[in-house]
Amino acid sequence: MANDEKRSLTLRDVSEASGVSEMTVSRVLRNRGDVSNATRERVLRAAKDLGYVPNKIAGALASQRVNLVAVIIPSLSNMVFPEVLGGISQVLENTELQPVVGVTDYLPEKEEKVLYEMLSWRPSGVIIAGLEHTEAARAMLNASGIPVIEIMDVDGKAVDTMVGISHRRAGREMAKAILKAGYRNIGFLGTKMPLDHRARKRFEGFTEALAKNGVEIAEREFYSGGSALAKGREMTEAMLKRNPELDFLYYSNDMIGAGGLLWLLEKGYDIPGEIGLAGFNGVELLQGLPRHLATMDACRREIGTKAAEVLWARVQGEDPDMIHELVPKISFGDTLKRR
Amino acid sequence: MANDEKRSLTLRDVSEASGVSEMTVSRVLRNRGDVSNATRERVLRAAKDLGYVPNKIAGALASQRVNLVAVIIPSLSNMVFPEVLGGISQVLENTELQPVVGVTDYLPEKEEKVLYEMLSWRPSGVIIAGLEHTEAARAMLNASGIPVIEIMDVDGKAVDTMVGISHRRAGREMAKAILKAGYRNIGFLGTKMPLDHRARKRFEGFTEALAKNGVEIAEREFYSGGSALAKGREMTEAMLKRNPELDFLYYSNDMIGAGGLLWLLEKGYDIPGEIGLAGFNGVELLQGLPRHLATMDACRREIGTKAAEVLWARVQGEDPDMIHELVPKISFGDTLKRR
């Protein structure tokens, strides 16, 4: 029970306590090689009695193998990445791999730093959000010699393997659906995040598809900080006050879309007759709103599971495809006319 | 550029490339000890050119120091823990410590497994949610010889140090406020999670304070799975159908509370006159609702920052208090009468 200050237990302690060589103790603890039942029991008993916890640092150094996977994402606070993580964990749980999460706050330099930090632990692979990285980060990824799975986005060039959706196409598809439903006075409400490349690409795809049909965005507004739901309300109100002619509002995420929806319902707007709405992400939250906001599922969980599967395959020496594009579908909900 | 298959670079490579001993290279890369500027430059240049990333595994083994902090939490998907994490990260960013997150899904056995896994990397400290752990987990924490900060809850006995709020008291306070406002027919809506000890304690505190005033909960309903917002709607509807006499609904979290609020507003209930509402957590989301739900801030971010501060103090050899109780305050919003 009482442990001699500081120093934690080693294999040697278990070896001495059980009267078995360190090597054999190691074998027992890792379930490797043949060990007689009697020896195994003795070792297990001793290890448990002592409360021995193996030192993975030493193990990793000796074996040159680390069962960690670096997962690098921009944020934990917007619902989308926790779901991706869920998918990753679910798959890795059935393997010997373990995810370790790093958060970049959408800052390229921080991403670089986090990556450096994580690579210095010599993980078995990297799953990293996005295709945009600093040059140094790309160099590190290239030099690491481990599988690198870039997730979320497929509009660009990957270092190695990518798993995601085309946000540009997602924007285009939504634009087409909106036009097809007959809306022409379209407002866009988004986040003020120049470094959120996926939101940017959706916006570009959106405006591009509108332009192709001779339509231009009538109003736009961007926010940053604060409660997304509250910002959605405020921006919607401000925008409609500025331009009451608008007949459609496209929100860059469901949360601000939900805020807008709630505000419009309160004000008695006829949705989707008088004004249509759409968001992006397909968050579960929407299920509980008075009306279902039109949205597009970003395939978050599937991206996570697929990425983990691909990574696991690579770690086992297989050679899976290097591009995995998932295709999100529009959910019309109650806020975008169907035709 | 081209690296010879598999094997990644070592100090020796940098040493050879720069013509400086491994030891000095190590000193430069760690900013330790005096090194002449000329040497430093040469080393840095060589390291950068090669794209060298130090091997922390070897470093940690040699120095017996690991700058990792194990952070063990039940879930990432309910808004509360990401905020705690935010607080932890913010503080640790100014130190040499780095958080590594493990998720338990509220399962004691999984917590034990995750803890074991993390301790085997010999972190500098542990921040773990809750005071309830398996016996084995407690034993490991005790034997680890590192600072252990148990967070969120202070109603119980800590292994070492605790930082959190009293959920029992939170429940009591809310009950008192509700009674004081004149409500008597109270319904409780919660999660079906026997392993969420903090929710359980709030419930116990709540019923206890009611009982002390001769009031009993009139209705109760528990849910599991699905969109919390949607469940809040459904449960509210079901409960009021069953018992239209209810004049107050206490929700175990803000998300289901928000769902209930939206449903009641739609149905034209007079809030808080006809029926009062309260949730728990103080989530930012609430700012965007048509009416402000009464709630109680769980001090999530402060718990994170305080825990990290205490841990950092301990790592530096200081000896901070072992109990840090934060005190949440009721926010009455628009759904709980003031008196």
Place this chain on the structure above:
DNA sequence: GTGAAAGCGCTAACAC
């Protein structure tokens, strides 16, 4: 089925 020796890539401690 078990053990002994060597070494993974670094750093502490000490020498110069």
Place this chain on the structure above:
DNA sequence: GTGTTAGCGCTTTCAC
């Protein structure tokens, strides 16, 4: 200011 030596606690390899 810089280099040398001896491990850190395991696992690999090979011998028995």
